[in-house]
Amino acid sequence: MPDPRIKNEAQYEALVKKGYSKEKSARIANTPDAGEKGGKAKPYEEWTKEELYEQAKKVGISGRSYMNKKSLIKSLRTN
Incomplete structure (x- = not known):
């Protein structure tokens, strides 16, 4: 069920x-x-850091507040 x-x-x-x-x-x-x-979503490289942060928050990535844009992209792709 x-x-x-x-x-x-x-x-x-x-x-x-x-x-x-x-x-x-x-x-x-x-x-x-x-x-x-x-393919409707734009690549992470075109997102703002704030958009990446919000996405990381939605999926529960810890330490996101300390990450730069490159680190946020890497974390979103590997988690």
């Missing part, structure tokens, strides 16, 4: 199988536009 708190159940399950914790998987799967494809 799907969990009604998870917005993107397929993505959540895939992340758990990949080894992510349930909490982190849920955060990512519940992020607005999570897992949507189609």
Whole structure:
């Protein structure tokens, strides 16, 4: 039975199988536009530092307030 708190159940399950914790998987799967494809989002290099910070906040990256733009991009791509 799907969990009604998870917005993107397929993505959540895939992340758990990949080894992510349930909490982190849920955060990512519940992020607005999570897992949507189609090339509509601009590359992180074109985002402002503030936009990157807000995205890092949404997905739960710790230490984000100390990161510069390059570090935020790296963290968003690897987490």
